[in-house]
Amino acid sequence: xxxxxxxxxxxxxxxxxxxxxxxxxxxxxxxxxxxxxxxxxxxxxxxxxxxxxxxxxxxxxxxxxxxxxxxxxxxxxxxxxxxxxxxxxxxxxxxxxxxxxxxxxxxxxxxxxxxxxxxxxxxxxxxxxxxxxxxxxxxxxxxxxxxxxxxxxxxxxxxxxxxxxxxxxxxxxxxxxxxxxxxxxxxxxxxxxxxxxxxxxxxxxxxxxxxxxxxxxxxxxxxxxxxxxxxxxxxxxxxxxxxxxxxxxxxxxxxxxxxxxxxxxxxxxxxxxxxxxxxxxxxxxxxxxxxxxxxxxxxxxxxxxxxxxxxxxxxxxxxxxxxxxxxxxxxxxxxxx
Amino acid sequence: xxxxxxxxxxxxxxxxxxxxxxxxxxxxxxxxxxxxxxxxxxxxxxxxxxxxxxxxxxxxxxxxxxxxxxxxxxxxxxxxxxxxxxxxxxxxxxxxxxxxxxxxxxxxxxxxxxxxxxxxxxxxxxxxxxxxxxxxxxxxxxxxxxxxxxxxxxxxxxxxxxxxxxxxxxxxxxxxxxxxxxxxxxxxxxxxxxxxxxxxxxxxxxxxxxxxxxxxxxxxxxxxxxxxxxxxxxxxxxxxxxxxxxxxxxxxxxxxxxxxxxxxxxxxxxxxxxxxxxxxxxxxxxxxxxxxxxxxxxxxxxxxxxxxxxxxxxxxxxxxxxxxxxxxxxxxxxxxxxxxxxxxxxxxxxxxxxxxxxxxxxxxxxxxxxxxxxxxxxxxxxxxxxxxxxxxxxxxxxxxxxxxxxxxxxxxxxxxxxxxxxxxxxxxxxxxxxxxxxxxxxxxxxxxxxxxxxxxxxxxxxxxxxxxxxxxxxxxxxxxxxxxxxxxxxxxxxxxxxxxxxxxxxxxxxxxxxxxxxxxxxxxxxxxxxxxxxxxxxxxxxxxxxx
Numbered sequence: 001x002x003x004x005x006x007x008x009x010x011x012x013x014x015x016x017x018x019x020x021x022x023x024x025x026x027x028x029x030x031x032x033x034x035x036x037x038x039x040x041x042x043x044x045x046x047x048x049x050x051x052x053x054x055x056x057x058x059x060x061x062x063x064x065x066x067x068x069x070x071x072x073x074x075x076x077x078x079x080x081x082x083x084x085x086x087x088x089x090x091x092x093x094x095x096x097x098x099x100x101x102x103x104x105x106x107x108x109x110x111x112x113x114x115x116x117x118x119x120x121x122x123x124x125x126x127x128x129x130x131x132x133x134x135x136x137x138x139x140x141x142x143x144x145x146x147x148x149x150x151x152x153x154x155x156x157x158x159x160x161x162x163x164x165x166x167x168x169x170x171x172x173x174x175x176x177x178x179x180x181x182x183x184x185x186x187x188x189x190x191x192x193x194x195x196x197x198x199x200x201x202x203x204x205x206x207x208x209x210x211x212x213x214x215x216x217x218x219x220x221x222x223x224x225x226x227x228x229x230x231x232x233x234x235x236x237x238x239x240x241x242x243x244x245x246x247x248x249x250x251x252x253x254x255x256x257x258x259x260x261x262x263x264x265x266x267x268x269x270x271x272x273x274x275x276x277x278x279x280x281x282x283x284x285x286x287x288x289x290x291x292x293x294x295x296x297x298x299x300x301x302x303x304x305x306x307x308x309x310x311x312x313x314x315x316x317x318x319x320x321x322x323x324x325x326x327x328x329x330x331x332x333x334x335x336x337x
Numbered sequence: 338x339x340x341x342x343x344x345x346x347x348x349x350x351x352x353x354x355x356x357x358x359x360x361x362x363x364x365x366x367x368x369x370x371x372x373x374x375x376x377x378x379x380x381x382x383x384x385x386x387x388x389x390x391x392x393x394x395x396x397x398x399x400x401x402x403x404x405x406x407x408x409x410x411x412x413x414x415x416x417x418x419x420x421x422x423x424x425x426x427x428x429x430x431x432x433x434x435x436x437x438x439x440x441x442x443x444x445x446x447x448x449x450x451x452x453x454x455x456x457x458x459x460x461x462x463x464x465x466x467x468x469x470x471x472x473x474x475x476x477x478x479x480x481x482x483x484x485x486x487x488x489x490x491x492x493x494x495x496x497x498x499x500x501x502x503x504x505x506x507x508x509x510x511x512x513x514x515x516x517x518x519x520x521x522x523x524x525x526x527x528x529x530x531x532x533x534x535x536x537x538x539x540x541x542x543x544x545x546x547x548x549x550x551x552x553x554x555x556x557x558x559x560x561x562x563x564x565x566x567x568x569x570x571x572x573x574x575x576x577x578x579x580x581x582x583x584x585x586x587x588x589x590x591x592x593x594x595x596x597x598x599x600x601x602x603x604x605x606x607x608x609x610x611x612x613x614x615x616x617x618x619x620x621x622x623x624x625x626x627x628x629x630x631x632x633x634x635x636x637x638x639x640x641x642x643x644x645x646x647x648x649x650x651x652x653x654x655x656x657x658x659x660x661x662x663x664x665x666x667x668x669x670x671x672x673x674x675x676x677x678x679x680x681x682x683x684x685x686x687x688x689x690x691x692x693x694x695x696x697x698x699x700x701x702x703x704x705x706x707x708x709x710x711x712x713x714x715x716x717x718x719x720x721x722x723x724x725x726x727x728x729x730x731x732x733x734x735x736x737x738x739x740x741x742x743x744x745x746x747x748x749x750x751x752x753x754x755x756x757x758x759x760x761x762x763x764x765x766x767x768x769x770x771x772x773x774x775x776x777x778x779x780x781x782x783x784x785x786x787x788x789x790x791x792x793x794x795x796x797x798x799x800x801x802x803x804x805x806x807x808x809x810x811x812x813x814x815x816x817x818x819x820x821x822x823x824x825x826x827x828x829x830x831x832x833x834x835x836x837x838x839x840x841x842x843x844x845x846x847x848x849x850x851x852x853x854x855x856x857x858x859x860x861x862x863x864x865x866x867x868x869x870x871x872x873x874x875x876x877x878x879x880x881x882x883x884x
Contacts, residue, residue: 022581024565026344026375030579032589037369037574040591043808044778046763052770055727226724230787233682234738235711248728 059328069324075317083130094123094284103300112306115289116296121303124289125310131285132311134196135269136262136318139203143265144258147208151215152250156223156242166216169209177206178271185277194280199272203265214257218250225249252329260322263315270311286311345416347549348374348397348517353410353420355392355401366392366405367573374517379543379550381560381581383596384570385806390553393570394519396420397551398435399427414517432463436515436548438539440522442502446494452478452505453490456512463513481508482538499670500531507539514546521553528669528833529877536563555807557600558880561585569593585880599811601836603880624696625657626795626827627681632690634676650676652851653690658795658844663821663828665838667874668848674831678799681829682716683707694795712742715788719800721780725772731758731783732768738790757786761816778809782816789820795827802837814841836878839863847871 053061063069082089092110097119104114112121154165172180181202184190190198222228223246231241272278273287274294281288286307293304355367367389374380382390395401397412399422412420414435419426431437439445447455456474460466467473471490478486481504494502503523510518520539524532540563543550554560560567561581568578569592577590585603588594597603634651651673658664668674679685681692683699692699694714702710718724725734735754739745745753755765761782772780781801788796798817802810818841820826830841838845839859846856847870855868866872 022379022563022565024375024378024580026378028566028578028580030583030587030589031371031575031577033574033576035591040595041572043595043812044776046767046775046779052730052774054730054771055773058773226718226720227726229682229684230716230718230724230784231726231737232684233711233714233716234787234791235708235741236737245726245728249726 063324063328066324066327068320069328072317072320072324075313076321079129079133079314079317082126083133086126086130090120090123090126092120092123094119094127103296103303113300113302115293115303116300117292121289121306124284125286125307128284128286128289128307129310129314131196131279131283132266132269132287132314135199135203135279136266138197138200139207139265139269140258140262142200142204143207143211143261144254146204147211148215148254150208151212152219152242152247154212155216155219155250156238156246162216165212169212172206173209173213175206177203177268180206181268181272182275182277185272196279196283199269199278202272203268207261207265210261211254211257214253215250218253219246222246222249256322256326256329259325260319263318263322266311266315266318344375346373346413347376347415348372348551349411349413350393350397351411351413353393353396353412354408355389355396355405356408357402357405359404365408365573367396370410370570370573370575372568372575372578374549374551376516376549377544377547378566379540379552379564380566380568381552381554381564382568382570383554383557383560385555385808388570389573390570391521394521394551394553397517398431398437398519399424400437432459432513432515434515434517436510436513436518438503438506438510438518438520438523441526442499442506443526445506446497446502448494451491451493452497456490456505456509459509459512465513477508477512478505480542481505481511482534483508499527500535503527503531503535504538507535507542511542511546511548515548517549517551518543519551519553522555523552525555529835530669530873533877533879556879557585557596557807558603558878562879569596595808599808600880601807601810601834601840624660626660626695627658627829628691628693629657629677629681630655630691630693632677632680632692633688634673634680634685635688649851651680654846654848654851654853655690656844656846656853656856658827658829660794660827661821661825662843663830663841664844664846665830665832665842666846666848667832667835667838669833669874671850672848673851674833674848675799678716678797678829678831681797682714683710708742712791713793714795714797715791715793716797716799717781717784717788717801719803721777721784721804724784725780727772729772730768731770731772731775734772734783735768735787735790738787742791744791753790754786757789760789760820761786776809778805778813781805781809781813785813785816785820789824792824793826795829797829797831799831800833801830803832803834810837811840817841835874847874 097117099118101114101118102116104118106113110120110122112125115121115124150165150169154162184202184205185198190202228241228245231245232238236244269278269285270287270290273285274291276291278287279285289307290304290311293300293307296303350370350372353367353370354365357364357366370389370393372380372382372393382393384390392401392405396407397414397419399419401407407420410420411418414430419430446452453471453474456477457466457470460470460473460477465473474490475486478490483489483501483504494505497505507523510520523539524535527535536559539550542548550564552560552564557567561584564581566578567581567584569576569584569590571592577584577588577593584593585597588597632651632654633649636648636650637645638648639645654673654677656664666674666677676685680687683702687700694710697706697710699710729737732751732754735757736750739750739753744750754768758765758767763779763782763786767775772783775783801817802813805813814837817828821828828841830838832838842859844856844858845862847854847862847868849870855862855866855871862871863875866875
């Protein structure tokens with residue numbers, strides 16, 4: 001220890017004299033505060049007032065007061081409602097198209113006008129919500145399940161398992177998602193069975209490494225906590241302590257990333273569909289609508305703008321929700337109290 | 338100077354009130370605080386965490402957090418009221434007139450800049466760098482007691498030990514010869530012997546320069562030893578202030594009395610002792626509960642490119658713990674004491690040597706035997722903020738061991754949890770709360786309750802009270818003592834603080850660099866230490882010569 005090597009340079013000084021306490025050359029009054037000013041309280045008494053709150057309950061309390069959360073949550077509720085019961089929002093059949101209305105502007109009952117094929121743009125956008133949202137939600141679920149499991153195992157057990165899983169993740173990470181998805185979607189098995197599910201599987205294949213990395217980091221942090229050691233000393237097996245203590249404590253960053261990524265997957269689906277590789281044309285989706293509106297961009301730009309607007313608002317609200325959740329779950333802002 | 342001319346205080350705080358605006362409304366962190374610091378003198382503020390001692394000092398240098406403000410009163414520095422001074426004025430004052438040594442040496446140096454650069458920065462900001470700044474920096478570092486300053490100034494903070502970093506921080510704080518130095522717990526994070534060296538050095542430097550020091554500390558023994566005047570703060574108020582020795586010998590306020598009764602450094606000097614759980618005669622006859630012989634742990638340290646280096650953390654340590662007694666393992670950081678605790682808990686495998694618990698060698702236990710062993714030996718860890726799962730309610734936390742070992746049913750477990758909470762003097766209603774709603778001491782009591790749930794025979798306390806405030810620490814120690822007498826528990830008590838040892842232990846093992854340097858009963862060690870290392874540790878306990 002360097003401290004000990006340089007045996008204190010001031011060793012010659014009369015330390016004993018210093019350490020006997022100092023006496024001031026000024027007179028210092030001995031002040032005692034009146035006892036009733038600061039009544040003595042019990043040492044470390046438990047405050048029994050107030051409702052007990054778990055970490056999640058506390059996060060929810062701070063979350064529900066944030067305008068960012070309120071706005072994004074309302075928007076998401078509307079989008080989910082549109083996806084589940086599109087009939088509530090439009091009574092026009094999006095598949096009954098009349099060529100005589102081709103490229104016509106808005107009219108009563110058709111607020112966004114018609115596309116090149118003479119279909120109602122508003123009705124198509126409403127009915128296209130379901131496909132986009134399904135891709136977003138299911139991709140997120142798969143990505144969290146696969147990435148979360150792999151990341152948690154890699155982080156918790158470490159060693160060679162970690163090395164192999166981390167390299168595997170790096171290989172997928174090195175491929176840009178859209179580029180990789182283009183190639184996978186061209187494979188015969190996927191090309192011939194195009195559906196919402198092929199898109200979901202493709203996106204999940206390239207999406208999991210990101211969640212795996214985040215989970216691995218969070219698990220690494222939680223793994224060494226004293227409460228995990230304590231649970232092992234109580235007799236809990238390693239696997240169970242991973243499930244019962246480590247994973248619940250590593251969830252917060254994963255939830256944040258998953259929420260933000262949900263929006264990203266919706267964009268990825270639209271990109272693939274726009275390129276003609278995503279959803280089959282029979283499936284109504286924003287990506288397909290944007291793709292088919294592309295050729296009419298000069299004649300009828302609004303035909304492209306409307307589905308694009310739906311897409312942007314949905315994606316933006318998921319990203320805003322992710323931000324709000326991040327603020328509420330940020331461990332730094334909640335430590336100390 | 339004329340003898341009877343009224344001396345002018347350097348810093349005078351009058352009726353100070355500081356308010357923080359929080360989401361739950363304004364909080365009065367400090368109210369009606371009065372204090373004066375005379376030029377060249379040391380004044381110590383003592384109090385527990387949350388008493389407002391640091392807040393008061395930070396207000397004097399204009400470094401309150403952005404949600405805090407001085408809501409009433411005055412802060413007079415050399416006659417000038419700086420309580421409402423502009424940021425510009427504070428920039429002029431800081432460094433030159435008021436210096437600061439912060440608490441945590443690990444986080445207060447910027448890791449990407451060399452030490453020399455960080456000192457030079459201070460000198461430059463105050464226009465004191467002169468024509469040859471390098472030489473000046475070396476001088477400043479040498480003054481702070483850093484050997485070989487020319488080499489040291491070209492090193493980065495991570496190459497420094499904690500004590501050396503604190504010296505560098507002191508060098509920065511004193512670089513511009515301020516008239517007032519605010520030292521906020523300057524040595525709390527350091528080992529006692531290093532603490533002593535650093536404070537000795539700080540004393541010499543400030544008396545040479547004639548700098549007044551406002552020392553903030555939680556240790557009353559240390560305050561009394563280092564300051565002319567001691568101010569005791571409690572719940573944001575000054576409850577008592579006066580000459581250090583007078584205050585220590587003749588405390589008036591009940592809070593001060595309580596502090597003096599509980600401070601381990603002072604109690605150790607008085608020789609306060611706990612009562613033995615078992616008769617000493619019986620203890621000597623009975624077979625030791627835990628027997629450690631030639632225990633060694635070697636870690637491989639990876640050096641890159643597949644090269645490994647061996648590091649011996651624990652080196653051929655042997656000792657025994659008689660049933661129903663407390664054995665303390667004492668040592669400074671890096672002495673290998675916590676590694677022993679982890680091996681006893683079977684969380685780490687020993688490289689060689691034996692740990693025998695009640696006649697059973699624990700290195701060779703089968704999975705089933707290990708599970709049974711877990712029931713008999715339980716840990717309590719240091720960090721009260723880390724040892725409870727924040728996701729688990731207190732009920733689930735204490736119930737977990739019962740559930741793992743399949744003891745009882747829902748109703749009997751709930752009854753047991755209530756009973757355990759009672760044993761650690763917590764109200765039963767606590768069981769619905771979550772760890773983040775409890776203080777450090779309360780969490781530690783919950784950790785004790787969890788450890789007791791399985792009715793173990795031995796508890797391994799790994800620095801179990803080190804992170805707690807003095808009064809809370811005393812309370813937890815007393816609780817441990819009581820439980821030992823009631824339940825006949827055996828403790829393996831790991832600590833860096835010899836002062837605490839006197840209050841709790843029967844036998845002591847002193848460790849240095851992985852080796853056992855001395856062992857004996859508490860009285861033998863405290864009254865007749867044989868090794869120099871132990872004697873150094875003992876004399877470093879602050880307040881040694883005051884009572």
